[in-house]
Each structure stands twice: as C-alpha cells, then as structure tokens.
Amino acid sequence: MMKTTNDLLNHIELRQESETIFEGTSLTVGSKNVFGGQVMAQALNAAYRTVGADRICHSLHGYFILPGDLEKPITFKVQLVRDGGSFTTRYVTAEQENKSIFVLAASFQVKEEGYEFQGDMPEVPHPDTLLSWEDIYQQTKDFLPASFTHFLSLDRPIQFKPTVINNPMEKKDLPPTSNVWFKFKEVPKDLSIQHFQEILAYSSDYNILPTSLHPHASQAHFGNTMMASLDHAMWFHREPKDFSDWFLYSIDVPSTSNARGLTRGRIFSSDGSLIASVAQEGLIRKLEK
Template sequence: MNNAVRELMDLFDLEQLENNLFRGQSQANGQRSVFGGLVAGQALLAASRTVQEDRPVHSLHAYFLRPGDFNAPIVYDVDRIRDGKSFTTRRVNAIQHGRPIFSLASSYQVVEEGASHQAEMPEVPGPDGLESDEAIRIKLVERLPEQYRKDFLTERPVEFRPVTPTDPISPDPKAPIREVWFRVVDKVDANPMTHRALLAYCSDFGLMGTAMLPHGMNFWQPNVQCASIDHAMWFHNDFKIDEWLLYRSDSPFAGGSRGMNFGSIYRQDGTLVASVAQEGLIRLHRSDSPAE
C-alpha cells in the first residue's frame, strides 16, 4: 500500500476506550492546527461504530469550536441519542486537553425505496489527461516561502485533478466556482462506513477556498485568517473513495468575514453521491496587524 494511504488508514483506525469512547491520532499537515476534515471524518467514524451496519449514515451537521492540537490525540465521546425503528441519531464531542474542539450530530436510516431524482453532473472533462495537483505543486514550490515548501511537496494520500487549474499562490480573481476530480491514490479495503468517513475527510479540502476565488486571496497570505466554522453533508448513494469522484463547489455569498460554500460530489458515471455545505471564517487583517 502507498505509504501516505497507509498513514491515512492508520488515522482512521480508531482505538475504542469504552462503549461510547474512542481515540484517534492527530496529524500535522502544514497548517496551524489539525485539519478540520480529519476531525470530521474521525468523529463520523466514531459515531458510526455505535450504529447497526444496515443503517448507513445519511447526514451530518458539525461545528468547529476550537483549533485542534496536532501534537495530541483526540478523544471522541459518542452520545447514543436515539435508536428508532427507521432512524438512528448520534452526537459526538471531540475533546483535547479536557475541552471540546468539535461537535457533530449524525443521522442514520434503514435502506428504503422511494421517489428519486438528482441534479445532473456538470459537463466537464474526465480526470484522464488533466494535470494532477502534485505536478502543479512541483512547478509552484519555488515561489513559496521557505517554511512552507516541505509540507507543500509532502506525498499525499488523496490525488486532486482540477478541471480549471488556478495559481494558488497568486490567484487572479475569478467566479466562485471550482470543479476538481479526486480519489485516494491506492486501494481502500474497508467497509462502506469507512468510505463515508473518508469522504467527509476529503470534502473539507479546498471547499472554503471557493469563497476566496472572487477576491484573489490565498491561505498563505499573512494578513488572511481562515478557519472552518461549520460543516454539513448529506450522503445520497454508494461510492468508493479510491475511484474518481467529481467535486463541484460554488460560493453564493461572502460577507461579515464569512464565506458560504456548497458542494456536490458525483461518481464518474454521473451519480450524485453527496452534497456539502460549509461556512468559513475569512478575516482580512491589516498588513501591519498579524492575525490572532
């Protein structure tokens, strides 16, 4: 197995401490705090491990409360709110140093038949022939400040191939729409529950940046402070995280130092597998006033 993928799967191998208590490991990835997608994915997996396997998760709603410390493990405390005939509900608090850093509620449903429709997948080029984010990063690394270069080039478990590449270091203002293919780069031999937790992990990559596109902003600007505020997902159909998925995101609004983003995730055959919504903090400080 690819080393980066093995490390990712180790992060999703949660240790069970008690009936409703789990512990996951953190990881530094060049950010100031734990990557939000990792906490969301681990929290969803912890909740799902207390639910019958014949009830897949269909939605999650979460808030990021405090920055996570990537030097410390994360404890997930699961509250079994309800086990009904058709639906199951769980609440999870992610805890570090005795304080909650993240809160998630998730809902599960027995598989049922019903009326069905979906939005069509955008007509975009497939992933074959598109340049990978790794190739793009290699070309751009010399323009980055020295302290970011090592993390920028670190092998990653998820490959992204943007349909319309942008310069992440000096972006030109453009419409707040982003389309990118992605997949875990090696075979993931895991149950559907883990694939959905890994999709929650992947769904946080680049989503908040969609709201930054019209403003020509990037995450490396010293006067820009960014953080996820909340995150919601709805799971519609089955998929495999190691097969190509298209992530189309758009941002209808930014204001009050916040940006709103919506996303749709499709299988390569056009099936809509998930919808995403997130609001993020985008705070612009004066250049002579460092972010707190």
C-alpha cells in the first residue's frame, strides 16, 4: 500500500516503452477494480512525458470505458495531436490486453498573464478541528459494518477530513453537497507543478461520486447501489503557494437521473485560492435484491 506522497508519485510514474508508449501497474484503494483516479493520473503522466517543460496542463477530459484489472499491467499510448504556439494537445488511450479501458484528452498551455477572478471558498470548519478518516475508523470500527470500516482503515498517501460526518446507519436524505479537507502526506520539497497536478487528479476521484447519493441516502447506500465513474473533467486554474497545504474539496450535485449522478467540485487551498474545478458523471444503478 501507499503511505506517502513519494509512494504515490512512484506509482503514477510510468515505465517508458517508446517515445509515445508507457506502461504502469495498479494498487487497490479498497475496490476490486482499478481506481479511476489512478488511471487518470497515470494517463496525465504519459501525456506530460511528451510535452515541453514550458507547457502546463490547464484541462483534461477522460472517459472510463471498462473496469481495469488490478493484476494486469496498463499500456498508455499517447497521440501527439497538436503542438501550437501557445497550446499543446494530447490524446491518451489506456489499454489492457489490447482493449481500451480509459481515454484522456488533455490540453497544455504556456504561462500567460490575464484577467483574474474566482468565486469564494465556502465557510467551513478548520481542518485542525475535524476528525480524519483514520480517526473515524478508530471510533467506529467496533459497531459499523466491516465493509465500511475496512475502506477507512486502509493506508493512503492522502489524509481526508470531512467537515460533516454522516452516519450511514441513519436512513435519511442528506443535502446534495459535501466538503472534505485533504492533504498529501510527506510532500517532497522539490515537487514540480506537473507532478502536483498528477496527484491532484488522482485525489479528485475520491469523495465526488458518493456525494451523488446524498439526496437519496434514506434508500441508497454502497450496499445496494452499483457505482462507477463514467467520465471526469478537470480544469487547473492556479498553482498553490504550498503543495503540502490543506486543500478543500467542495462538491455539489446538480442532478441525478437515468441511473447516473452528475457532480461538480471546486478545490481550494487553505488561503481561499481556487486551484482547480472538477466535473464528473457516474453510474448510480439500483441493484436488485
């Protein structure tokens, strides 16, 4: 398992097979399939390996096509779509046994000066006053279902602190929002913005889709709902002053329909700077008894 940011970086960094082909492996985050954030971060790593150092990713759009097998290597094939004066475009296909499991389109830009505006960060409790997933596990492991507490007990390179702790045993609908502080553990002092974006993409697949169940929490839960990320988009706005800072993931749910949930997220640094925006649609299919 991964315990530090270096562990995560080593896992995301791919082995180069040729100029545009790379290979990676997988580690579980508690699911029987490859974690979507992992394959997305690795695809971004592959794209970055073909882009000039002066270009920084400003947006990515990915589709999850098939569940990834944790035991099999993943081959990442990069298509060099365009190299322009200011923007670079890459298309990455992730494959297992010659079948596409994920595709990514990513755009990179040289640094430019321009207009500045952003929305305000929500007012939420400071992370120092909140319990982490590890703390919640220690307090609930003796009376909550093992399937739930096992997920909380796993070692991770990221510390999560939800601003509100919902009791999964209470059968009541919840507001269509969630706010979660997170922090990368033992961040290297020489971490580049490129590698920071890769681990931020990895972390952005946590917490977002489960929020789509909040409006239906009186009926829906992990045990009776099939959940899977379908697509994921991310826009990088600003470079944080401190990569080891606490970041707030503020998530809302505009709609659920047709066994799908649409979620949106904004990632702020602790000083209120908007670092990135996220949108994801995922499968939330009712399971037959």
